[in-house]
Amino acid sequence: MTELETMRDEVRALMSRLHDGGRDERAFDALASRIGAMQVARCDVHARLAARATRDGAARSEPVAVPTDVFRYADVSVLSGTPPLRTFRTSGTTSEAQGRHALRDLSLYEISARHAAKHFLFPDTDAMDLVSLVPDERVSPHSSLSYMVARFADWFCRDLRYVVGAGGLDHEALAAACERAESRACPVALLATSFALVHAEDALGDRRFRLPSGSRVMQTGGFKGRSREVSAEALRAAIVARYGVADAFVIGEYGMTELSSQLYETTLRHATIGDAPAGRAYGAMGWVRATVRDPETLAPRPAGERGLVRIDDLANVETAVAVLTSDLGTMDAHGRLVLHGRATGADARGCSIAADALLSRETP
Amino acid sequence: MSALSPDDVRRVNDRLLSAGQLLRKMPLDVRAAGVARVAAQLRAHGRAAKAGQPDAAVELVAASAGLSVPMTAWAIETTAARYEERGLLALAEPLFARPDVLPVGASLVAVVLAGNVFSVALRAIALPLLVGSPVLVKASSRDPAFADVLVRTFGAVAPELLPAVGVVTYGGGDDALDAALVSRAEVVSVYGGRHAVEAFRTKAPGTARVVAHGHGMSFGLVTHDAFEGELEPICAALALDVAAYDGRGCLSPHAILVPREGRVSPEELARALARHGLEPIGRTLPRGPLVESAQAQQTQWRSVAVARGFLHEGDDFSISVEPSIRLSPGYRNIALVPYGTIADAMSLLASFAIFAKAIGITSAPGFVPAPLVSQLPTGCAPRFVRAGTMQDPPLDALDDGLPALEGLVRYVEIRL
Known part of the structure; x- marks a missing residue:
């Protein structure tokens, strides 16, 4: 067995041990x-990033985090010689040089996604009807989100309806799916990007739904590269009013192409099982650790202090075990992690082009 | 909630329109002399701060702009130095070139400033006044100090022009205030990103001309023959372009294209640029504090450079060598991008050229950029200037390819 396979097995074992939401920080640190x-x-x-981090001779007690931008310009993999099984790419809405996360083994991704979704999104049910505002993986084969939603269909689904296609959101199909849930009194989970939900708000006009009790909405992602931005609070309020779901049943998912694991807001877990703290923040499974860093020194910041989000994800065995966002x-x-949006740099650039605003013009 | 109301802004408009009648009757040389006195006063502030004397105005502007005091003093002094009376008159001269037409300044110019290069406010106010137009400036709420200093300076040394100058400050995205700002304007001049320009296009009256100073970016180009001369002055000039305004302006280079093969390799040039350029300039014109988002962007940018190849890091700058152009977060982070032939350089620039505002050239004397100009995409008209002067444009520099006063006047034709 290779070193890589051994590590994969160890991560699998840890996931199995901690799938109920427990943590073992010592085991995490060691692995x-x-x-x-x-x-x-x-x-x-x-190797290059580690050499730079230790150029002053300082020993490091943790892996060097790979900043997300690096995935856009370099092959971040310990298996770069072998063809990937799947390459996930960033959306490309703001960047022509897309971030690439190439995986030769999807088993850790799937175990992680399944346990996290079960714990935070479906803790009170084994299966329910799903309505996806996220494109089918056949339409978006490079989207990790589409891949995850397709796996949800395998794991948690009685019936899955996609209400978005290559042409964008089909709001009539969305309305029909909601009305069907109402008439059958059968709870559904809407799985959506924040942008798709805003689009639905614009398209659905006065139509309101009262989705059956137990229905939920998973929203993910921000608005980068989009013309219309809505605050998280305003969007959540709109979702509650539009679909008639309880506020606690609107759950933010925090994932990214460069990771194999996801974080979720803990509100639904708190409301149904009661073992998660109150308040809206993102929780992680025991093989994932979120920390907040000083943007310049990257030193950890204590609870309550704002900084850059770093995610250590043991499921990223073959790519980057630590990612700086x-x-x-x-x-x-x-x-738990409270998110405040992206550090775009745009605020200091005025008429000069901030990187985020024009990355689409860069040469890859 | 803003303390300023739309009615307040409308009242300023009324006051300016009334002042405009007097301003237009004022002879050109009187208006030019007033602007020149203001510029001279600003230069005095800049010189004092540069000499190490505490200067409250410069310190205020520095704090507001997020630049160091020496950098701010440099920016004020170099900018204001361009506004001498003779130069102002010469700038206006072409307006009177035709005997059968008479230039008439806009009845009111509304200017929306961005927050990245504070000194633009001087040009934004001075040029309308020169052509006899009162001017209402919306200063960036993040960086309002220089506009205030300007108003105070007009009051002190050019009181005859002060009634024609109005400054308001409020946060972006206030539709009611924006509407009031442009409601009486004949010309609306917008500095800022695409969204800001588009927003004011829709808010401006149908009769108004909108002059967009939209998003832009700049680059450096070192030619193969550049290294025939001394390396130190080359590095000093490149460093000034990189360091000025901490690399936050649209005239700041995002990357410098350098010969791949030559007497000095890109990596050697990077080290020399550090040693002879950015390190010394960091002592005389230190970088300002990094804002949180800039720290984040800098971390990402430098890490990509490490992953791609070469990065030289100093205390307040970094220089990378990379195979293709990547936008810089500013704050004195600059990429050297090697090229083979000038055609290669142009193809590296191709994706960005439409946004190019300035190309800073480092070459042996006599370099003619005609081949470059002929390859520019449609709609692109950058300035080709010597390295070291990218962010010190002369008074008669073109604005996005057009004469500076072009958008501010109409001509009355007289054929009797």
């Missing part, structure tokens, strides 16, 4: 450290 060292030894990108957040007293 993260070994995976990080393996990635430095096998991947030139990791451009998202701003704070950790709450329960170790």
Whole structure:
């Protein structure tokens, strides 16, 4: 068995042990450290970033995080010689040089996604009807979100309807799916990007629904590259009013192409099972750790202090066990992540082009 | 909630329109002299701060703009130095070139400033006044200080022009205030991103001309023959372009194209640029504080550079060598992008050229950029200037390819 396969097995074992939401920080640290060292030894990108991080001779107690932009310009993989089983790409709405997350093994991704969704999104049910505002994976084969939703269909679904296609959101199909749920008194889960929900708000006009009790809405993603932005609070209020679901049953999902695991808001878990803290923040499974960093030094910041979000994801064995995002957040007293949006740099650039505004013009 | 109301803004409009009648009757040389006195006063502030004397105005502007005091003093002094009376008169001269037409300044110019290059406010106010137009400026709520300093300076040394100058400050996206701002304007001049320009296009009266100073970016180009001369002055000039306004302006280079093969390799040039350029300039014109989002962008940008190849990091700058152009977060992070032939350089620039505002050239004397100009995409008219002067445009510099006063006047034709 190779070193990589051994590590995959160890992560699988940890996921199995912690699938009910438990944590074992010592085991996490030990495994993260070994995976990080393996990635430095096998991947030139990791080796370069690690060399820079230790150029002052300082020892590091944690793996060096790979910033998300690096995935747009370099092959971040310990298996770059072998053809990937699946390559997920960032949406490309703001960037021609898309981020690429190439995976040769999807088993850890799937185990992680399944456990996290069960824990945070479907803790009170084994299966329900799903309505997806996320494109079918056959339409968007490079979208990790589409891949995840397709797996949800395998794991948690009685009936799945896609209400979005290559041409965009089909709001009549969305309305029909909601009316069907109402008439059958059968709860549904709407799975959507925030942008699709805003689009639905614009398209549905005065139509309102009272989805059956237990229905829920999973929303994910921001508005980068889109012309219309709506605050998270305003969008959530609109969703509650539009679909007639309880506020706690609107759950934010925080995932990204560069990760194999997802974080979820804990409101539904709190409302149904009662073992999650109150308040709206993102929780992670035991093989994922969110921390907030000083944007310049990258030193960890204590709970309550704002900084850049770093995600350590043990499921990213073959790519980057730690990823530095451009998202701003704070950790709450329960170790959950509160997101504050992206650090775009646009505020200081005025008439000069901020990178985020014009990355679509860059040469890859 | 803004303390300023749309009615307040309308009252300023009324006051300016009334002042405009007097302003237009004022001879051109009187208006030019007033603007020149203001510029001279600003230069005095800049010189004092540069000499190490505490200067409250410069310190206020520095804090507001997020630049160091020396950088702010440099920016004020170099900008204001362009506004001498003779130069102002010369700038207006072409307006009177035809005997059968008479230039008439717009009845009111509304200007929306961006927050990245504070000194633009001087041009935004001075040029309308020169052509006899009162001007209402919306200063960036993030960086209002220089506009205030300008108003105070007009009051002190050019009181005859002060009634024709109005400044308002409020946060972006206030539709009612925006509508009031442009409600009486004959010309609306917008500095800022695409969204800002588009928003004011829809808000401006149908009769108004909208002059867009939209998104832009700039680049440096070092030619193969550049290294025939001394390396140190080349590096000093490149460093000034990179460091000015901490790389936040639309005239700041995002990347410098450098010869792949030559007497100095790209990596050697990077080290020399650090040693002879950005390190010394960091001592005389230190970088301002990094805002949170800039820190985040800088971290991402530098990491990509490390992953792609070469990165030289200093205390307040970094220089990468990369195979293709990647937008810089500013704040003195600059990429050197190697090229083979000038045609290669143009193809590297191709995706960005439509947004190019300036190309800073480092070459042996006599370099003619005609082949580059002929390859520019339609709608693109950058300025080709010597390295070291990218962010110090002369008074008669073109604005997005058009003469500076072009959008501010109408001509009355007289054929009797």
